[in-house]
Amino acid sequence: MAPRFLVMVILALPAAAAAPPTAAAEVKAVFLYNFTKFVDWPPESFPAPRSPIVIGVLGSDPFGAVLDQAVAGETVNGRPLEIRRFANLADLEPCHILFISASQEKHVPVILRRLDRTGTLTVADMAGFAARGGAIEFRIEDGRMRFEISREAVDRAGLRVSSRLLNLASTVRPRSP
Amino acid sequence: MGYILLVKPARAFHRLDLAALLLAALARTAAGEEIQRLKRLSLEELLDVPITAASGLPERPSDAPWSAHVVTEETIRARGYATLLDLLEDVPQFEIQHKDSETRRNIVSVRGLFGNERLLILYDGVRVTPPSGDFYALSTQFSLRGAKRVEIVVGPMSALYGPDAVSGVINIVTKKGGDLGGARLSGGYGSYGTSDVSASAGASFLGGAEFSATAHRFASDEPFLPGRYPGDFSAAPPVPAGPYDAGSGSLFFHGRLNLGLLETGWLRMDESHSSATGVKPEFSLYDEDARFQTVYDTFYAKHSFFSDDYRWKLDTHAAFHSYEIDPKSRFINSFSNFQDAYKYGYDRTFEFREQVTHQLAAEASLIAGVSYEDHSSLAYSADLDHPFDPGRSADSQGFLYTGSDVVDLNGNPLGIPVDFHYLQYRNLGAFAQLGLKRDSWSVMLGARYDHHTGYGDAVNPRIGVVFEPREKLAVKANYGEALLTPSPFRTHGHFGSFTPTTNGLGQVTGLQSFFFHLPNPGLRPEKLREWDAGAAYRFTEGFWATLNGYYTEVTRLIQDDVATGPGTFKGWPVAAVERAVNRGFARTYGATARVDALARAGRWSLKPNAAYTYSTGGVSGDVLAYSARHSVQTGVEAGRGKLTFYPRLIYRGRTYSAARDPQGGLQSAAPHALVNVFARYSDIITRPLRLSSYLGVTNLFNLRHRNAAFTPGSVGFPAAPQDPIRVAGGLEAEF
Numbered sequence: 001m002a003p004r005f006l007v008m009v010i011l012a013l014p015a016a017a018a019a020p021p022t023a024a025a026e027v028k029a030v031f032l033y034n035f036t037k038f039v040d041w042p043p044e045s046f047p048a049p050r051s052p053i054v055i056g057v058l059g060s061d062p063f064g065a066v067l068d069q070a071v072a073g074e075t076v077n078g079r080p081l082e083i084r085r086f087a088n089l090a091d092l093e094p095c096h097i098l099f100i101s102a103s104q105e106k107h108v109p110v111i112l113r114r115l116d117r118t119g120t121l122t123v124a125d126m127a128g129f130a131a132r133g134g135a136i137e138f139r140i141e142d143g144r145m146r147f148e149i150s151r152e153a154v155d156r157a158g159l160r161v162s163s164r165l166l167n168l169a170s171t172v173r174p175r176s177p
Numbered sequence: 178m179g180y181i182l183l184v185k186p187a188r189a190f191h192r193l194d195l196a197a198l199l200l201a202a203l204a205r206t207a208a209g210e211e212i213q214r215l216k217r218l219s220l221e222e223l224l225d226v227p228i229t230a231a232s233g234l235p236e237r238p239s240d241a242p243w244s245a246h247v248v249t250e251e252t253i254r255a256r257g258y259a260t261l262l263d264l265l266e267d268v269p270q271f272e273i274q275h276k277d278s279e280t281r282r283n284i285v286s287v288r289g290l291f292g293n294e295r296l297l298i299l300y301d302g303v304r305v306t307p308p309s310g311d312f313y314a315l316s317t318q319f320s321l322r323g324a325k326r327v328e329i330v331v332g333p334m335s336a337l338y339g340p341d342a343v344s345g346v347i348n349i350v351t352k353k354g355g356d357l358g359g360a361r362l363s364g365g366y367g368s369y370g371t372s373d374v375s376a377s378a379g380a381s382f383l384g385g386a387e388f389s390a391t392a393h394r395f396a397s398d399e400p401f402l403p404g405r406y407p408g409d410f411s412a413a414p415p416v417p418a419g420p421y422d423a424g425s426g427s428l429f430f431h432g433r434l435n436l437g438l439l440e441t442g443w444l445r446m447d448e449s450h451s452s453a454t455g456v457k458p459e460f461s462l463y464d465e466d467a468r469f470q471t472v473y474d475t476f477y478a479k480h481s482f483f484s485d486d487y488r489w490k491l492d493t494h495a496a497f498h499s500y501e502i503d504p505k506s507r508f509i510n511s512f513s514n515f516q517d518a519y520k521y522g523y524d525r526t527f528e529f530r531e532q533v534t535h536q537l538a539a540e541a542s543l544i545a546g547v548s549y550e551d552h553s554s555l556a557y558s559a560d561l562d563h564p565f566d567p568g569r570s571a572d573s574q575g576f577l578y579t580g581s582d583v584v585d586l587n588g589n590p591l592g593i594p595v596d597f598h599y600l601q602y603r604n605l606g607a608f609a610q611l612g613l614k615r616d617s618w619s620v621m622l623g624a625r626y627d628h629h630t631g632y633g634d635a636v637n638p639r640i641g642v643v644f645e646p647r648e649k650l651a652v653k654a655n656y657g658e659a660l661l662t663p664s665p666f667r668t669h670g671h672f673g674s675f676t677p678t679t680n681g682l683g684q685v686t687g688l689q690s691f692f693f694h695l696p697n698p699g700l701r702p703e704k705l706r707e708w709d710a711g712a713a714y715r716f717t718e719g720f721w722a723t724l725n726g727y728y729t730e731v732t733r734l735i736q737d738d739v740a741t742g743p744g745t746f747k748g749w750p751v752a753a754v755e756r757a758v759n760r761g762f763a764r765t766y767g768a769t770a771r772v773d774a775l776a777r778a779g780r781w782s783l784k785p786n787a788a789y790t791y792s793t794g795g796v797s798g799d800v801l802a803y804s805a806r807h808s809v810q811t812g813v814e815a816g817r818g819k820l821t822f823y824p825r826l827i828y829r830g831r832t833y834s835a836a837r838d839p840q841g842g843l844q845s846a847a848p849h850a851l852v853n854v855f856a857r858y859s860d861i862i863t864r865p866l867r868l869s870s871y872l873g874v875t876n877l878f879n880l881r882h883r884n885a886a887f888t889p890g891s892v893g894f895p896a897a898p899q900d901p902i903r904v905a906g907g908l909e910a911e912f
Contacts, residue, residue, distance in 0.1 A: 026215060027226055029212065030212065030215040034220060069213075106614070109538070131483070131490070141250075141325070145223070145226065164220070170355075170356070173483075
């Protein structure tokens with residue numbers, strides 16, 4: 001009798017309306033959009049006052065339409081946002097943010113060397129990306145999106161990241177002494 | 178599917194085309210709405226959005242759980258795992274025999290091989306199981322209250338972690354100060370006077386310093402088993418006994434300070450349980466004084482250094498471990514003639530490790546390092562008639578073997594001073610592991626060399642291969658070796674008692690003993706070799722299946738209590754002598770089939786999982802002990818809004834014991850299926866603090882059941898009686 005009663009009590013507990021779990025790609029896409037608001041690029045990285053902030057995706061695109069939806073119609077500091085996709089390193093053009101897809105994992109050292117000091121904020125969700133010299137590494141911990149920022153990589157890119165973003169990073173990899 | 182009804186009758190492919198278009202449009206709209214919703218969130222709120230992939234379902238087939246499992250904090254909370262013991266119940270190829278050992282309390286088997294000392298447990302990479310390989314109780318002291326995740330690797334991992342990582346390695350990763358960013362209090366109360374209280378707090382400071390601390394106390398009067406199993410408790414002890422008391426308790430504390438790349442910390446674990454656990458009441462007192470208690474302290478410091486280009490990393494690790502049997506630990510049993518028989522022993526180990534991780538190229542990484550351990554041990558003592566004083570030398574404390582403190586008919590005192598075995602030994606190790614990745618292949622090659630001042634040189638290799646021929650399929654194979662050096666307990670632990678022999682006039686003529694467990698310093702290390710292979714296939718994003726098989730061979734297997742017939746000790750006859758011996762050859766093999774899924778049913782999100790494990794083998798001609806041939810672990814994590822609900826079922830087939838009944842037959846525990854349920858209701862209020870409640874029920878259907886006995890049947894229960902239904906509930910506050 002006691003077990004049955006307990007089951008009934010448990011089942012009778014009120015349940016609030018649930019927000020369904022969200023696909024990781026959607027959260028990452030919105031983070032990429034938000035990064036444009038919390039990172040300062042040097043003026044010389046824009047050819048003209050109204051030049052767009054370019055978010056690139058290198059390799060197989062994990063976002064589909066959601067990244068386009070995240071930036072559609074948005075402007076940051078008066079600049080429109082633009083998405084460009086590159087199949088491989090040979091196709092790569094200058095970007096302000098470059099999301100490096102996991103399909104490019106074995107090329108990461110070459111990609112990072114190519115982008116060294118070019119004013120590009122490199123982002124990926126590969127384990128160890130920030131340790132290998134990338135600027136921001138996404139990871140999922142305990143069912144939530146987290147990101148690690150490498151101050152070293154941000155500095156080398158000549159970028160300034162707002163303290164608010166740094167405070168929200170799960171790990172901030174320090175500058176080398 | 179209602180939109181199909183709006184389509185006018187037409188040719189089938191037209192309907193399908195339109196349906197596809199509508200579906201695509203609906204999906205786009207839904208995705209677009211979700212994106213707009215996410216964009217309206219603050220960054221802090223965005224970090225709090227639940228992610229589908231965090232379910233414990235892997236993102237890639239090669240991450241699928243078989244020989245390695247990662248349990249996230251979300252899963253720990255949803256399933257109500259308060260301690261590692263709770264969690265291990267759900268891990269395939271692990272089996273726990275509860276309440277069957279006087280010293281170890283619960284005994285774990287992994288892939289058919291039993292023995293807590295074969296399992297290496299770490300917090301943040303720092304070991305918390307005795308470095309000497311001494312036995313320990315697998316009980317409630319391994320808290321998960323401050324845990325961020327738990328990583329479990331099944332199989333021999335000596336190539337990286339040292340010679341005693343035989344059956345597997347468990348690493349409990351805890352939260353840094355910044356991860357906690359506040360405090361969490363938890364208070365629970367349950368049946369049988371059970372209380373479960375914990376507090377965690379953490380903060381980060383200017384300059385990158387972070388501090389966190391977690392304390393967890395568990396105490397229980399435990400169920401009154403004589404009322405539940407009157408047949409097992411029908412006999413009374415031959416001496417007056419107080420009220421039945423088999424209470425248990427534990428205390429856990431972990432404090433850590435992170436200063437940039439430097440971390441220091443202190444881990445403490447106290448554990449206490451009845452020293453009559455698993456023993457018939459006529460042979461051991463279930464008394465409040467009869468407790469077996471251990472105290473474990475670890476102080477550690479770790480530092481990481483990164484090269485300028487982040488291609489290599491240097492990790493330095495130093496730790497001091499102190500494992501001690503509390504001097505108040507005592508047995509009151511037939512071996513001590515129902516007198517207080519105190520126990521003592523310790524191991525103090527200084528450990529140093531230097532490890533370099535080098536990214537040789539995009540496809541190759543190398544881990545290499547050296548380690549040094551310096552052990553100082555006092556082996557598990559014989560029965561002592563008063564508590565050992567750790568502040569004084571053993572010789573000055575006047576201990577005599579139980580029953581020997583008599584004077585013979587000629588007036589000669591026969592008292593025999595107790596032997597205390599102080600041991601000093603060191604272990605020097607060097608290891609390297611190379612990881613190579615190429616297209617769909619990755620290979621890991623590792624080896625470790627150890628020089629032990631007591632047992633000489635040993636090399637333990639490990640090789641692993643992962644092949645992902647298709648996006649949805651991964652195939653893995655591993656081979657590893659491990660060495661388990663005999664602990665001081667096994668080589669030098671001894672216990673038993675004497676009784677005087679008398680002539681026809683009742684005068685003492687000498688001594689004799691009915692039983693002694695004697696030291697065996699000649700024990701050799703166990704050698705284990707294990708092969709495992711498996712495959713994982715992702716049928717859809719929300720449905721996985723894995724299959725994993727293993728084959729294990731152990732040579733020179735050590736068995737703790739092998740009767741070797743009559744003998745002598747200190748020159749007096751002993752009717753039954755028992756020793757730990759290298760018994761011979763053991764072989765275990767088996768397989769696990771497992772499915773994991775993610776689904777929705779209305780407003781419920783469901784994460785069902787099920788695993789079936791087949792386990793068999795033998796030890797020198799006997800069937801495998803402490804491992805059921807058939808076992809099933811299954812459960813469903815169900816969530817709806819703030820409510821999570823986790824019912825689970827654990828089935829164990831007949832489980833044999835290594836202990837024999839008085840007629841020489843192997844003892845066993847009958848098959849049984851247990852149902853446990855856990856429910857949590859989160860965020861009852863969110864301001865000024867977040868308040869959640871939980872309710873857990875184990876053995877929901879109040880089943881009478883038993884686990885395989887550890888103590889031989891002449892003294893222990895034929896099979897260890899287990900708990901009736903237990904209910905516990907509590908509140909958690911975060912602020």
